[in-house]
Structures are given as C-alpha cells and as structure tokens.
Amino acid sequence: MDVLAEATKRRAGGHPVISMAVGQPSHPAPQAALQAAREALAEGRIGYTNALGTARLKSALAWHYRNRHGLEIDPARIAVTTGSSAGFNLAFLSLFDAGDAVAIARPGYPAYRNILGALGLKVVEVPVSAETHFTLTPESLEAAQRENDVTLKGVLLASPANPTGTVTGRDGLKALADYCAAHSIAFISDEIYHGLTFASEEASALELTDEAIVINSFSKYYCMTGWRIGWMVLPERLVRPIERVAQSLYISPPELSQIAATAALGAAEELDKVKASYAANRDLLLDRLPKIGLAPASPMDGAFYAYLDVSRFTNDSMGFAKRMLTEINVAATPGLDFDPLEGHRTLRVSYAGSQAEIAEAVERIAAWLK
Numbered sequence: 544m545d546v547l548a549e550a551t552k553r554r555a556g557g558h559p560v561i562s563m564a565v566g567q568p569s570h571p572a573p574q575a576a577l578q579a580a581r582e583a584l585a586e587g588r589i590g591y592t593n594a595l596g597t598a599r600l601k602s603a604l605a606w607h608y609r610n611r612h613g614l615e616i617d618p619a620r621i622a623v624t625t626g627s628s629a630g631f632n633l634a635f636l637s638l639f640d641a642g643d644a645v646a647i648a649r650p651g652y653p654a655y656r657n658i659l660g661a662l663g664l665k666v667v668e669v670p671v672s673a674e675t676h677f678t679l680t681p682e683s684l685e686a687a688q689r690e691n692d693v694t695l696k697g698v699l700l701a702s703p704a705n706p707t708g709t710v711t712g713r714d715g716l717k718a719l720a721d722y723c724a725a726h727s728i729a730f731i732s733d734e735i736y737h738g739l740t741f742a743s744e745e746a747s748a749l750e751l752t753d754e755a756i757v758i759n760s761f762s763k764y765y766c767m768t769g770w771r772i773g774w775m776v777l778p779e780r781l782v783r784p785i786e787r788v789a790q791s792l793y794i795s796p797p798e799l800s801q802i803a804a805t806a807a808l809g810a811a812e813e814l815d816k817v818k819a820s821y822a823a824n825r826d827l828l829l830d831r832l833p834k835i836g837l838a839p840a841s842p843m844d845g846a847f848y849a850y851l852d853v854s855r856f857t858n859d860s861m862g863f864a865k866r867m868l869t870e871i872n873v874a875a876t877p878g879l880d881f882d883p884l885e886g887h888r889t890l891r892v893s894y895a896g897s898q899a900e901i902a903e904a905v906e907r908i909a910a911w912l913k
C-alpha cells in the first residue's frame with residue numbers, strides 16, 4: 544500500500560511511473576459486457592436482486608462449467624458474490640467458529656490472513672517451496688498441524704496462486720481434496736486466476752469432489768476488477784446458510800455488474816487475446832529477468848505475476864522497492880506483503896500491463912541494476 548500510494552503521488556507529480564505493483568488487468572471489461580451494461584443503464588432501473596444473484600447469471604455460470612470443464616453444476620449450488628472477497632467472508636463465516644484453525648500457503652494472498660484474523664480464526668501459514676512445487680500437500684498439512692499443535696478445520700488454496708504463479712495440477716488437487724475429506728476439513732479452492740494458465744493443466748476442484756467450496760471471480764481473466772462480481776460453487780447443504788448471511792451482509796451483489804458479467808461469459812474470443820498479451824509479457828520476463836540477476840523464485844505457471852528472488856541485490860525488499868520507484872519510476876510489491884518471514888528477499892511484479900510498458904520497465908530495471 545505504501546509503494547502504491549507513493550507511485551500514485553509520483554505519477555500525479557508528472558513522473559513517468561510504470562506500475563507493476565497492482566494485480567489488475569490494464570484491459571477494460573470485454574465489449575459485450577460494456578454493451579450489456581449500457582443497455583441496462585438506458586432502461587434505467589437497477590435494483591436489488593436475489594441475495595445469491597440473478598437466475599440468468601447463475602445459469603450462465605453453469606453453462607461455463609459445462610463448456611470449460613465438462614461438468615454439470617446445478618445453478619442452485621452457485622452463489623454470486625460482491626467480488627470473490629465477499630465470497631471469502633461468507634465462506635469463513637458459515638464454515639468456521641472463532642478459534643478454528645485454517646491453513647493457507649506462505650507466501651500467499653495477504654487478505655486471506657487478514658480476513659481470517661479479523662474473524663477471530665487461527666491462521667496456520669504453511670510454508671511452500673520448490674520441494675512441493677510451491678503448493679500445499681497432505682504431508683505439509685500434517686507437519687503444520689504437528690508443529691502448531693492444532694487440528695485444522697479448513698484449508699484454503701489458490702491455483703493459479705498469487706504471488707507465486709503456481710498451478711496445482713489435478714493430482715495435487717485430488718490429494719488435497721481426499722486428505723480434507725478423510726479428516727473432515729473444509730477445502731476452499733480459490734480459482735480466481737482460472738483462464739490464466741500458461742504452462743500447466745487447469746483443473747477445478749469441482750472435477751474431483753462436490754464437497755469443495757470453490758471461489759471464483761470476474762476480476763482477473765474477465766478484466767472486471769471494479770465491477771465487483773465473483774461467485775462460489777457450494778455443496779448443497781451450505782447454500783441456505785450462506786444465503787442467510789449474504790442477505791444480511793450485502794442484500795445482493797450489484798445488479799448492473801451481474802448483467803455485464805453474464806455477457807462477459809460469452810466473450811472468450813476477446814479475452815483470450817488479452818491472455819495472449821500476458822503470455823508475450825511472460826515470455827519476455829522469462830527471457831530477460833534471469834539475465835539481469837532477477838530469477839523467478841517460483842514457476843510462472845499462471846496468473847500474471849513473477850515472484851522474484853532479489854537476494855543478490857538486497858535483504859530489504861521494501862527498501863529496494865522504494866528505491867526502484869524513486870530512482871527509475873517502476874513500482875513493484877515487496878515480498879513481505881505475501882510472506883512476513885521470508886519476503887524481505889522477494890519482490891512481486893505483475894505482468895498484466897501492456898507489452899510496451901512491461902518491456903520499458905524491464906529495460907529500466909536492467910540499466911538500474913548494472
């Protein structure tokens with residue numbers, strides 16, 4: 544947040560800042576989504592919807608699972624949420640009681656830790672490394688329970704992951720789903736970077752079990768961060784409890800955004816072109832970064848992040864990020880946000896920007912580090 548605030552201030556002051564700090568696409572929402580929203584606005588009346596979303600969006604999402612994964616999902620198991628962020632609140636509130644232990648990967652998305660902590664849950668950060676392809680495994684969950692002297696009530700895994708870009712393949716997901724089923728642990732699968740996998744298979748936990756709580760969003764592949772629409776696929780028994788909490792917390796997700804999101808599900812042609820531009824950025828980073836001493840610390844399988852090992856240059860990634868911003872106007876996120884223990888040696892860069900911007904940023908960094 545500090546780096547972002549400084550980047551915004553510098554940009555306002557006329558400095559040519561390139562931000563690789565934020566995890567959002569530079570591309571706007573797909574044309575079909577914008578057109579659907581314009582038509583809805585011309586009609587004028589935007590109101591509340593059902594607490595778990597419109598029937599149209601839920602059946603379009605069921606179609607999405609048929610189309611992408613060959614799965615038949617009953618639309619009644621789908622809950623539309625105000626971004627996936629609301630989905631985490633709803634899932635945690637309905638699955639857990641205060642004091643319950645929930646495992647997440649370290650490094651991982653910082654909001655997990657913050658939301659779990661705010662709800663009075665015990666956060667069990669499980670270190671991931673090259674040994675386990677930067678993902679959670681039944682063995683690492685076992686070890687974490689022993690070391691922390693806890694019995695897990697939940698496991699939350701993102702694939703593709705932020706900040707590491709790691710994709711957990713079908714076998715890895717199945718091992719986790721089976722382990723959770725055998726130990727009565729709720730398995731929450733964050734699939735918000737689905738659609739953005741470059742070097743691996745992309746399995747949904749729904750292909751392996753009906754018991755997973757799957758969380759997804761229109762923010763990333765669909766380029767709709769500001770529209771604040773996400774969704775969950777739930778085991779049937781959780782639908783009613785989640786509906787009751789959702790009704791009280793949010794009343795409903797925004798109707799205009801639901802209309803736009805329904806149209807976005809049919810925009811794969813446009814969105815796959817955006818994905819291709821990330822793939823070109825990824826190729827450039829994979830080629831250039833190791834040559835300038837910034838090797839990726841984890842495989843860049845998916846999402847649009849490179850998690851870089853900066854230990855050749857510094858032991859203080861925060862100071863490094865600040866200097867990079869003030870000296871060459873390139874913003875990146877210090878690893879401490881994602882990993883409070885080891886993140887002083889890492890930096891996350893997002894490659895969701897335009898190809899010209901990413902290329903320029905890499906050249907500035909290369910010249911700076913010489």
Ligand SMILES: Cc1ncc(COP(=O)(O)O)c(C=O)c1O
Pocket residue numbers: 566625626627628629652701704705733735759760761762768772773
């Ligand atoms: C792994 C992960 N999950 C969830 C989110 C939240 O996204 P949203 O609330 O926009 O759906 C993010 C945002 O960056 C993320 O990186």
